[in-house]
Amino acid sequence: MAPVTETVLTAPDYDLGATLSSGQAFRWRERDGAWEGVLGAQWVRLRQVEGAITATTAPAVERWDWLTDFLQLHVNLRQILATFPDDEPMRSAVAACRGLRLLRQEPWECLASFILSSTKQIVQIQQIVALLCARYGQAITAPDDRGQVHAFPRPERLAALSAAQLRECKMGFRAPYLQGTARMLADGEVDLNAIAARSLPEARAELLRLPGVGPKIADCVLLFAFGFPEAFPVDVWIRKALQQFYFPRRRVTQPRLERFKESHFGPHAGYAQQYLFHYARTLKAW
DNA sequence: GGCCAGGCGCGTA
DNA sequence: TACGCGCATGGC
Secondary structure (H helix, E strand, O other), X not given: OOOOEEEEEEOOOOOHHHHHOOOOOOOOEEEOOEEEEEEOOEEEEEEEEOOEEXXXXXXXXXXXXXXXXXXXXXOOHXXXXXXXXXXXXXXXXXXXXXXXXXXXXXXXXXXXXXXXOOOOOHHHHHHHHHHHHHHHOOEEOOOHHHOOEEOOOOHHHHHOOOHHHHHOOOOHHHHHHHHHHHHHHHOOOOOHHHHOOOOHHHHHHHHOOOOOOOHHHHHHHHHHOOOOOOOOOOOXXXXXXXXXXXXXXXXXXXXXXHHHHHHHOOOOHHHHHHHHHHHHHHOOOO
């Protein structure tokens, strides 16, 4: 058994399962009532308990800031929810998604994962990412009965692969996009580390230079990895939700929808977006 | 078996 | 600027 470290992290108003399965991150699996995943080179198991999250990691660590940052445990959820518009759709979404949180992910993994996400269901994205890590990620320490566990492969590793090798991970037409982006990062043509300090428009423009990255994927990375609170990804679910909740019985044009999402949801629009996304996906009939 | 999936890039008007 | 289409792959 590999050496592990355990701790208890205070986490009020936190729905761990909803958060880890809500289409932000793609490497977390439920097992025996706990959630297991990989952060950097750490294998991690998280378990929800009353008002807290218990964490186990391998190899052993002395600090936990990398995990509390990922989980965004310092964030006061009530204060954020209070900034949402007081309308019926948002009230319903908040009521349906108690404790849903935004994570703070490593930018490259987030970017690569969402390049692989286009016209894929969340379960399929998980499968592709799992294949990519198993084939090309560095092996890391984990409990013996978990089998071989891998880190997310670095851009330099993917940049050195052929498109055919990437396609073996079932990513289809996304392979050249991921390859092109990995190469631009490996070559230093775009520097993800420099993006965090920029303004939202500048950061967005920089991400849009990458192949396979359009407005939606850029906004996902800006929100889920760089923490720009106003970034508001519009995918098919959100488009449908905005259309039906806010513009029933009339077709809304794309520019109109753009103006609406930028003006209606307040300073934490991205958080509101995640609530609408998760809520919409729970609705059986529209 | 057809439709759709946390879209993007490119060609056309 | 604003559509329409093709792009792999798999779940339902």
